[in-house]
Amino acid sequence: MDGLILVTGGAGFIGSHLVDALLTTGHDVRVLDDFSTGKQDNLRGAEALAAAHGGHFQLIAGDVRSEFKMRDAVDGCAGVCHLAAVASVTQSLADPVGTGSVTHGGTVNAVRMAVDAEVPRFVLASSCAVYGDAAELPVAETCAPRPLSPYAEAKLAAEQTCAAAADAGQLAAVCLRFFNVYGPRQDPGSEYSGVISRFMAAAAAGAPVTVYGDGLQTRDFVYVGDVVEAILRALQKPLSGVSVLNAGSGIPTSVLDVLGRLEEVAGGPIERRFEAARAGDIRDSRADSGRAKWVLGWQATEKFASGLEKTWAWHVERPRA
Numbered sequence: 001m002d003g004l005i006l007v008t009g010g011a012g013f014i015g016s017h018l019v020d021a022l023l024t025t026g027h028d029v030r031v032l033d034d035f036s037t038g039k040q041d042n043l044r045g046a047e048a049l050a051a052a053h054g055g056h057f058q059l060i061a062g063d064v065r066s067e068f069k070m071r072d073a074v075d076g077c078a079g080v081c082h083l084a085a086v087a088s089v090t091q092s093l094a095d096p097v098g099t100g101s102v103t104h105g106g107t108v109n110a111v112r113m114a115v116d117a118e119v120p121r122f123v124l125a126s127s128c129a130v131y132g133d134a135a136e137l138p139v140a141e142t143c144a145p146r147p148l149s150p151y152a153e154a155k156l157a158a159e160q161t162c163a164a165a166a167d168a169g170q171l172a173a174v175c176l177r178f179f180n181v182y183g184p185r186q187d188p189g190s191e192y193s194g195v196i197s198r199f200m201a202a203a204a205a206g207a208p209v210t211v212y213g214d215g216l217q218t219r220d221f222v223y224v225g226d227v228v229e230a231i232l233r234a235l236q237k238p239l240s241g242v243s244v245l246n247a248g249s250g251i252p253t254s255v256l257d258v259l260g261r262l263e264e265v266a267g268g269p270i271e272r273r274f275e276a277a278r279a280g281d282i283r284d285s286r287a288d289s290g291r292a293k294w295v296l297g298w299q300a301t302e303k304f305a306s307g308l309e310k311t312w313a314w315h316v317e318r319p320r321a
Contacts, residue, residue, distance in 0.1 A: 001121060001235045003078025004028040008064050008110060011038030013186045014125065014178075014224055015083045019057075021228050023049040028056040032073040033084070034063045042185055064106035070113040079121040079235050082110050085155070089129065089280040092151035103154035107161050115170040122162060123234045124175045128220070128248065128285055130156045131177075137252070138288035141177070141244050149280035159244060166242035173241075174234035176227075179248030179287045183224030183307065184314035196221070196258060196308070200315045203266045211255055213277035218252035218284045223302035223310075233296040248287025249300040261305065265312045 005022055009015045010031030015038065022029045023046060031043065043059065050057040062069030064084040074080060085103040086092060092099035107124065114122050131139050132146030147153045162173035186194050188201035202209040230247045256272075263270050292298045 001079050004030060004076050005079045005081060005235065006030045006032065006073050006077045007081045007083060008032045008073070008106075009038060009082075009084035011035060011040060011042050012083060013042075013183075014181060014227060016042035016185060017183070017224050017228050018081060018083070018231055019043060019046055020049060021232060023055050023057060024053055025232075026053045026055050030058045030060065030073060030077070032060045032062055032064065032069065034061065037087075037187065065101065065109055067109060067113070070109050071116070074110075074113045074117040074119055077114075077117065077119050079123065080110060080114050080119055081123045081125075081231055081235070082107060083125040085125070086151065089149045089151045090278065092149050092154070093280055096150035099150050100154045100157075103151065104157040104161070107158035111161050111165050111171075115165055120171055121235055122165070122171050122173045123231055124158060124162050124173065125231075126159050126175045126177045126244075127152065127155045128177050128179045128246070128287065129282070130159070131282075133282050133284075137284060138250060138286040139246070140288040141246060141291055148282065151280070163242040172239050173243070174239065175242065175244045176230055176234060176247045177245065178227055179220035179222050179246070179285060181224055181227050182221050183311050186224075186311070195219070195255065196262075196311060197315070199259060199262055199270070200312060203262060203268075203270050204316060208271035208273045209259065211259075211272050211274050212281065213274075215256035215259070215272070215274070216254050217277075217281070218254050218286065220248040220251065220285050220287045221253055221258075221304055221307075222247060222249045222300050223307035226300040226302050230292060230296065230298045233298050237296055239295070243295055245292040245295060246287040246289045247292060247298075247300075248289050249304070250287050250289055251304065252284065252286045253304060261308055262312070265308055
């Protein structure tokens with residue numbers, strides 16, 4: 001897809017990697033971010049990438065719930081990648097209204113403004129959290145959603161907003177249900193998807209790590225570069241209506257296994273401290289991404305061991321405040 005691409009939440013972990021990839025392929029990119037969790041430092045190389053590859057980069061500071069900011073942001077765009085959200089189960093339990101306002105309400109605003117601006121393609125960053133504790137694994141898109149938290153409920157509602165616009169013929173929408181994304185730039189302060197980055201921060205400081213539950217719960221970890229590739233393909237493929245697709249590796253890894261592998265990468269033992277499992281957390285997760293392979297020609301290719309090494313290298317080298 002040629003033309004200007006809007007990335008909401010583009011200063012965040014996944015968003016900033018997407019911005020880099022879009023600019024590297026010669027796209028013009030506009031970012032809308034309120035910096036509640038995103039960091040301007042994540043975009044420090046964007047201007048140089050744009051110049052090097054013949055594109056343009058623009059940053060708008062603002063809230064996805066603002067009609068005026070969103071109207072300006074979608075103006076002239078060929079596609080919208082909507083990543084802005086409150087991406088925390090824990091925070092959603094503490095503040096369900098605020099989470100719903102940003103994660104679902106922000107999507108309603110983004111879709112409405114995109115439709116008004118006649119933007120043809122809308123890509124939503126959704127979540128495997130919509131499945132809850134799935135009855136069968138690996139979980140496919142045909143599995144009935146069972147959200148266990150306000151965060152998951154808001155993501156499911158956001159999908160339904162995209163589907164309604166797509167079913168009305170107002171745009172083509174792709175809802176990508178990300179599984180546990182990890183990689184460089186992930187905030188160690190994250191309470192939800194940042195388990196690997198939090199473990200790395202503790203390991204680098206020689207501090208103990210907190211394991212919620214028995215540590216035998218499994219997650220489907222997918223490297224950020226693979227997720228970005230899925231988004232790029234969702235922009236490019238000639239699609240109509242709405243497509244809801246899993247984006248995961250298909251390989252389950254336990255929390256304790258993550259720690260064991262991290263000890264190998266970090267070169268030393270990591271002390272574990274166990275606490276009760278958190279409310280809203282699912283027990284096991286594993287993606288069936290066969291539909292994404294069929295629709296987008298996409299599948300995860302980064303091995304967990306190499307992705308972990310890349311993430312650790314970034315973590316130990318990143319500047320500290």
